Amino acid sequence: xxxxxxxxxxxxxxxxxxxxxxxxxxxxxxxxxxxxxxxxxxxxxxxxxxxxxxxxxxxxxxxxxxxxxxxxxxxxxxxxxxxxxxxxxxxxxxxxxxxxxxxxxxxxxxx
Amino acid sequence: xxxxxxxxxxxxxxxxxxxxxxxxxxxxxxxxxxxxxxxxxxxxxxxxxxxxxxxxxxxxxxxxxxxxxxxxxxxxxxxxxxxxxxxxxxxxxxxxxxxxxxxxxxxxxxxxxx
Numbered sequence: 070x071x072x073x074x075x076x077x078x079x080x081x082x083x084x085x086x087x088x089x090x091x092x093x094x095x096x097x098x099x100x101x102x103x104x105x106x107x108x109x110x111x112x113x114x115x116x117x118x119x120x121x122x123x124x125x126x127x128x129x130x131x132x133x134x135x136x137x138x139x140x141x142x143x144x145x146x147x148x149x150x151x152x153x154x155x156x157x158x159x160x161x162x163x164x165x166x167x168x169x170x171x172x173x174x175x176x177x178x179x180x
Numbered sequence: 181x182x183x184x185x186x187x188x189x190x191x192x193x194x195x196x197x198x199x200x201x202x203x204x205x206x207x208x209x210x211x212x213x214x215x216x217x218x219x220x221x222x223x224x225x226x227x228x229x230x231x232x233x234x235x236x237x238x239x240x241x242x243x244x245x246x247x248x249x250x251x252x253x254x255x256x257x258x259x260x261x262x263x264x265x266x267x268x269x270x271x272x273x274x275x276x277x278x279x280x281x282x283x284x285x286x287x288x289x290x291x292x293x294x
Contacts, residue, residue: 101280112184112271112285120280158223167236168213168283170223 071096075171083179090174092142092159099161102142107156149178184286192292198260201289203272214257215271262293
């Protein structure tokens with residue numbers, strides 16, 4: 070059974086700092102890994118998708134990496150802003166289209 | 181594009197009543213997913229369709245839950261009869277078929293069963 074773990078469950082950092090969110094998965098046979106953002110009372114917004122053949126993807130201040138051999142992905146946020154406060158979830162389709170989600174990390178950026 | 185559209189956004193209903201949640205996927209997307217999110221269990225996939233055909237409904241919790249997709253632009257998730265433990269946020273999502281494609285979520289339907 071595939072498991073996706075995100076630690077810590079919550080993280081608070083001062084504005085302006087760089088930070089890293091972690092995602093671990095047990096089955097390395099993934100097709101891709103996606104990072105999502107969820108704001109309170111809202112749906113999930115896709116941030117980055119890394120294909121299994123890629124090692125990283127970048128979008129603005131966000132950089133996601135993928136290391137299949139170690140079963141890890143990280144989301145790096147540079148120069149954090151209060152608007153980055155949200156819950157961040159990683160997910161992967163293990164062998165099919167069914168996404169398995171991590172439990173998320175709730176990020177708070179302190180002004 | 182308007183994105184994935186769900187209705188109602190919020191519903192409060194009494195135990196035993198029938199609940200119908202609706203979803204309009206992004207035009208052109210041929211995969212549609214229904215997820216349920218709770219504090220205890222996080223996001224769970226209930227069912228997904230490909231080209232309007234249910235592919236995997238192993239996540240549907242019990243017979244009280246049913247889902248249909250009569251055409252490419254509309255899907256429903258029905259709970260009959262509803263129970264308090266069904267209270268959750270129900271998300272619909274769509275994508276182009278294939279594991280390399282981004283999945284897009286609706287804003288969710290917040291269901292409370294009292």
